[in-house]
Amino acid sequence: MAGEARANGGTIALSGDIDRSAEGVVTAAYDEVLRGGAGDLSLDFTDVAYINSTGIAVIVGILARARRDGMSVGAFGLSDHYKHVFEITRLSDFMTIHENGGPTKEGME
Amino acid sequence: MTAERQERRIRLLGRRRARIKDRSAERTTEVMETAPVDIAPNDPILGYFQSAQGVVDLEGLDMDSPGLTALREAGVKLVVPLVSQGELIGLLNLGPRLSEQEYSADDRKLLSDLAGQVAPALRLGQLVREQEVEARSLERIEQELKVAQLIQQQFLPNQLPELGGWQVAAFYRPAREVGGDFYDFIELPGGKVGVVIGDVTDKGVPAALVMASTRSVLRSDATRLNSPGAVLERVNELLVPDIPAQMFVTCLYGILDPQTGSFIFANAGHNLPYVGNGEGVRELRATGMPLGLLPGSKYEEQTATLAAGESILLHSDGIAEAHNTQREMFSFERLAEIVGRARRGDELIDAVMLEHDHFIAGGEGQEDDITLVALTRTGITGMGNETLVLSEFTVPSDEGNERMVIDHVAEVVANLGMDQAKVDKLKTAVAETTMNAIEHGNGGRSDVPVRVRITSATDALRIAITDEGGDQARTEAEVPDIEAKLSGEQTPRGWGLFLIKNMVDEMNESTNGQLHTVELVMHLEGATDGR
Numbered sequence: 001m002a003g004e005a006r007a008n009g010g011t012i013a014l015s016g017d018i019d020r021s022a023e024g025v026v027t028a029a030y031d032e033v034l035r036g037g038a039g040d041l042s043l044d045f046t047d048v049a050y051i052n053s054t055g056i057a058v059i060v061g062i063l064a065r066a067r068r069d070g071m072s073v074g075a076f077g078l079s080d081h082y083k084h085v086f087e088i089t090r091l092s093d094f095m096t097i098h099e100n101g102g103p104t105k106e107g108m109e
Numbered sequence: 110m111t112a113e114r115q116e117r118r119i120r121l122l123g124r125r126r127a128r129i130k131d132r133s134a135e136r137t138t139e140v141m142e143t144a145p146v147d148i149a150p151n152d153p154i155l156g157y158f159q160s161a162q163g164v165v166d167l168e169g170l171d172m173d174s175p176g177l178t179a180l181r182e183a184g185v186k187l188v189v190p191l192v193s194q195g196e197l198i199g200l201l202n203l204g205p206r207l208s209e210q211e212y213s214a215d216d217r218k219l220l221s222d223l224a225g226q227v228a229p230a231l232r233l234g235q236l237v238r239e240q241e242v243e244a245r246s247l248e249r250i251e252q253e254l255k256v257a258q259l260i261q262q263q264f265l266p267n268q269l270p271e272l273g274g275w276q277v278a279a280f281y282r283p284a285r286e287v288g289g290d291f292y293d294f295i296e297l298p299g300g301k302v303g304v305v306i307g308d309v310t311d312k313g314v315p316a317a318l319v320m321a322s323t324r325s326v327l328r329s330d331a332t333r334l335n336s337p338g339a340v341l342e343r344v345n346e347l348l349v350p351d352i353p354a355q356m357f358v359t360c361l362y363g364i365l366d367p368q369t370g371s372f373i374f375a376n377a378g379h380n381l382p383y384v385g386n387g388e389g390v391r392e393l394r395a396t397g398m399p400l401g402l403l404p405g406s407k408y409e410e411q412t413a414t415l416a417a418g419e420s421i422l423l424h425s426d427g428i429a430e431a432h433n434t435q436r437e438m439f440s441f442e443r444l445a446e447i448v449g450r451a452r453r454g455d456e457l458i459d460a461v462m463l464e465h466d467h468f469i470a471g472g473e474g475q476e477d478d479i480t481l482v483a484l485t486r487t488g489i490t491g492m493g494n495e496t497l498v499l500s501e502f503t504v505p506s507d508e509g510n511e512r513m514v515i516d517h518v519a520e521v522v523a524n525l526g527m528d529q530a531k532v533d534k535l536k537t538a539v540a541e542t543t544m545n546a547i548e549h550g551n552g553g554r555s556d557v558p559v560r561v562r563i564t565s566a567t568d569a570l571r572i573a574i575t576d577e578g579g580d581q582a583r584t585e586a587e588v589p590d591i592e593a594k595l596s597g598e599q600t601p602r603g604w605g606l607f608l609i610k611n612m613v614d615e616m617n618e619s620t621n622g623q624l625h626t627v628e629l630v631m632h633l634e635g636a637t638d639g640r
Contacts (some may be wrong), residue, residue: 017512019509021509050512050540052511052537052540052541052544053541053544053602053603053604053605053608054544054602056604056608057600057601057602057603057604058601060591060594060595060601061601063595064594064595064596064597064601067595079533080530080533081530081533081534081537084530084534085537085608088608088611089589089591089604089607089608090591091591093591094591094595
């Protein structure tokens, strides 16, 4: 299933396959979050079925932009497997991985 | 009185009378030459004799009776009916007195008294004789049952083949009146094994003999011809001229390659085998006429591949066509459902028999022979560490096809007892390796396939992914540094190889100048997540 990304306040809800083909939608969603003026970014992985190395590259791209834009990044809804992948790639050193559900839902209604 | 009983009684009458005549023949040659008299069961003279009081003088009788005529022609003058409990059981026939005088009143009284005593004794004798005949016929049936059972058991395998990575189970339970069920395993070249199940219509010794000859012919052809369709065709040709009328044989014959799980089969009108994996069931279909019916019959050949964790069940009519006390059938659907739930062949057979015995409980017992043969591809090898090919396939080099590969890998390894974390790691490694093969090895050219081969041994699962970029120089990818990537000193990409190496227990790369292969190894011992 093609990857999708929907911005809602400071949260980007990702779904489907996160790979190279999701780069466009993820970047667009990030732009939208930025325009909305949110201070922090949350990535919601609840409905993500598959992430490959090109998807990790997309997330690294977002992390790099967030760093330049001065936003802290959090993630939730990751499966145990992808939590493990985020740990060995050290992505988890640059984003807060929440165990269950979302962080404080600031920016969401 | 039943017609059968009546008939038997009349025959006895005839014999009894003949014996009396024989006795008198010792004294007079005149009577000795008289032929025995047959009296039809519906002859009115019998009714007359049955209700007569005492001795009957044939001379005074006026009746339209062939029996009476025959008796007179035989020289009989007096008849003493022997009646026991209102039933005519014999006649004492007397010719003329040797003195040529008439029978006196005293003679008649003596004969009448004698009849009163003889009749019950004769009846008793008849009953004893009838019982003896019945006992002898039962004994003969028992004897025949034993012979049929003996033939049957003689020709069933006395041990099951041992196939690495497979669990083989078989079950045979004859009905009281043995049918013609049989099964067989035939060792074939190249480690392959022929699997046979069959059922001869009819029961008893004739069915057992046809079963025995079918089995012998099949065995000799199976080792000579490596096509199940050709084997059945040949067996049919040999059976047609010799098989008794109204008899034929249904038979399924398949060749199993334990290494690859391939099962090539042909079917001569036998029940369709079921393949189950604990989560569903499928039928293996191939068409063909039963053996021994028509010369020149052709047998369609089909191939099925059993994946690890799948079981195939071959079965005779005895299960699906069993009836309960309400005369409902056990049914093929019910059998298929059990196969769909089963994880292993021996458990499958236990489950089928348990449900069958429960189903027929309270009825008249098992109606037909029951034969079940179950083969399960466990993927687990025995003491030796031989390698089993669990699956081998190719995908075109199109972007995104790594998803097809990981879905298939997940299916194949599902029954190896690996925990989910390890399966997930394997999937990620397989996805990255396949993506590299598609993009770098085959340059994304759709017509160039990526080959995937999944093998297992006791110690490890191995997945070899091969592309056609064997001539390309492979440079060791730089170790991705997240800091450098975030600061823009490295591209955000380049995670593939790093992920692969971190997901599996071993990664081996090889090339022969044309083909390039990456082998991913996952240790199976303990099969727990090490992180």
